[in-house]
Amino acid sequence: MKTPVKLRVNGQAHEIFVEPRKTLADALRDDCGLTGTHLGCEHGVCGACTVLLDGDPVRACLMFAIQCQDMEIRTVEGLADGEELHPMQRAFWEKHGLQCGFCTPGFLMLAVGALERKPDMDEEELKEMLSSNLCRCTGYQNILAAVRAAQAEMQ
Amino acid sequence: MKPPRFEYRAPSDVEEVVGILTEVGDEGKVLAGGQSLVPSMNFRLARPGLLVDINGVKALDYIQRSGDRILIGTLTRHSCLENAAAVPGPLGRLLATAAHHVGHMPIRVRGTFGGSVAHADPAAEWCMVSVLLDAEIIAVGSRGRRTIPAEDFFRTVFTTALEPYELLSEVILPVLPDSARFGFVEFSRRAGDFAIVASSVVIDVGSNGIINPRVALAGVGGTPVRARSAEAVLAGSAPSAELFRAAADAAAGDVEPMGDIHGSSEYRRHLVRVLTRRALERAASEA
Numbered sequence A: 001m002k003t004p005v006k007l008r009v010n011g012q013a014h015e016i017f018v019e020p021r022k023t024l025a026d027a028l029r030d031d032c033g034l035t036g037t038h039l040g041c042e043h044g045v046c047g048a049c050t051v052l053l054d055g056d057p058v059r060a061c062l063m064f065a066i067q068c069q070d071m072e073i074r075t076v077e078g079l080a081d082g083e084e085l086h087p088m089q090r091a092f093w094e095k096h097g098l099q100c101g102f103c104t105p106g107f108l109m110l111a112v113g114a115l116e117r118k119p120d121m122d123e124e125e126l127k128e129m130l131s132s133n134l135c136r137c138t139g140y141q142n143i144l145a146a147v148r149a150a151q152a153e154m155q
Numbered sequence B: 001m002k003p004p005r006f007e008y009r010a011p012s013d014v015e016e017v018v019g020i021l022t023e024v025g026d027e028g029k030v031l032a033g034g035q036s037l038v039p040s041m042n043f044r045l046a047r048p049g050l051l052v053d054i055n056g057v058k059a060l061d062y063i064q065r066s067g068d069r070i071l072i073g074t075l076t077r078h079s080c081l082e083n084a085a086a087v088p089g090p091l092g093r094l095l096a097t098a099a100h101h102v103g104h105m106p107i108r109v110r111g112t113f114g115g116s117v118a119h120a121d122p123a124a125e126w127c128m129v130s131v132l133l134d135a136e137i138i139a140v141g142s143r144g145r146r147t148i149p150a151e152d153f154f155r156t157v158f159t160t161a162l163e164p165y166e167l168l169s170e171v172i173l174p175v176l177p178d179s180a181r182f183g184f185v186e187f188s189r190r191a192g193d194f195a196i197v198a199s200s201v202v203i204d205v206g207s208n209g210i211i212n213p214r215v216a217l218a219g220v221g222g223t224p225v226r227a228r229s230a231e232a233v234l235a236g237s238a239p240s241a242e243l244f245r246a247a248a249d250a251a252a253g254d255v256e257p258m259g260d261i262h263g264s265s266e267y268r269r270h271l272v273r274v275l276t277r278r279a280l281e282r283a284a285s286e287a
């Protein structure tokens, strides 16, 4: 049975009407019209659906929208400030951290969330953190380079 | 895929959780971190009619000390235990090392200690640690609470002694003496994957050699197991490379691993030998 659910996404309130089985990822895409969050595997393995929930990177395919009321949700649409890209977005662009771009929203949210929690992550920690998400194109080296560049700027 | 339909309830205290579970019987399932349950619902392997979301039951989220025991509330997230200071002494360091091997950071901020134990994956770090340390698992049902020793709790793959109407509320671990040393080694294909095999050991070296040796293995059968003959080899002897090799051989003899696409039976037995030796060497060199 559909029920009303209130989501706060990128500072904006969304009142949606969904079944409990609607995942956060599907609610963001279908009901809030925010299609930047991508779905790869729908079982927690690829990380394409990563969003920030009260600041923590989480798999949006493994949460139900109904669980996320009263929480602060951030998606890739909330990173840029108007026309001004977030340092992480700009670094991915400059360092060629993407090719097809399918995995990019997930990597951006993962890295931004991780670095906001722990700005001084060392090389090993960055690699371990990035191992959470899959990219079929880049071979990861440029993603790591981009995250390192953005880290310097975010500090 | 998308999960099948279910009814959703989000109670705020333990009595209410137990009340709902009792009322709905087999149809109900507890939703903790969702990091195992939701994937299996998305695959349509699990089709619970009703989910009881316990994330709002704040009274289940704690780490407490009571005398020589540490009480871990079921809702404690994997990530809380990554901080070695969350629990005093060598136990804190052991838990932090194990926590670090559980999936990836976004999995660890949601997934829970109790959820992993209730799920009973034979390769899960927390299940192995529970068996290693003779954890006591607390189950709460409408008829009250009972304590289940870890070795009786895990029955086979994804199967435990928990009744459908019971909530796993707490896992109790013994505080380890400051002199205790641990080793925790696992082998997986990629960072964050479930272990193919993992080995964990705790030893304490006194003037008369090793006291209270514990060796536990994951990924070698339907449940995590203690390697009793390895423990017997270690007990009372002085640590040495030779002793560790003998204990590792004994551990390999203690298991009858099942082969699957990730590794044959012989391969897993080989891993048990190598990883147990390494775990013991790490324990011996732990400062």
Ligand SMILES: Cc1cc2nc3c(=O)[nH]c(=O)nc-3n(C[C@H](O)[C@H](O)[C@H](O)COP(=O)(O)OP(=O)(O)OC[C@H]3O[C@@H](n4cnc5c(N)ncnc54)[C@H](O)[C@@H]3O)c2cc1C
Residues within 6 Å of the ligand: A043, A044, A045, B029, B030, B031, B032, B033, B034, B035, B036, B037, B038, B039, B074, B101, B102, B103, B104, B107, B110, B111, B112, B113, B114, B115, B116, B118, B119, B121, B123, B124, B125, B126, B162, B166, B167, B168, B169, B192, B193, B194, B195
């Ligand atoms: C990509 C990925 C990688 C992973 N890698 C690892 C890994 O390397 N090692 C590892 O151990 N785990 C791994 N996991 C699984 C993860 O650790 C889960 O968090 C854990 O197995 C289940 O905990 P949960 O809180 O998410 O439980 P849920 O998924 O919510 O529940 C799991 C099961 O336990 C039951 N349950 C949960 N809590 C209770 C309770 N209090 N009382 C009664 N029943 C309960 C549920 O009904 C369900 O059947 C991984 C998961 C993913 C998605």
Ligand code: FES
Residues within 6 Å of the ligand: A038, A039, A040, A041, A042, A043, A044, A045, A046, A047, A048, A049, A050, A059, A060, A061, A062
């Ligand atoms: S779509 Fe969520 S992890 Fe792959």
Ligand code: FES
Residues within 6 Å of the ligand: A097, A098, A099, A100, A101, A102, A103, A104, A134, A135, A136, A137, A138
């Ligand atoms: S850029 Fe194509 S999957 Fe990462």
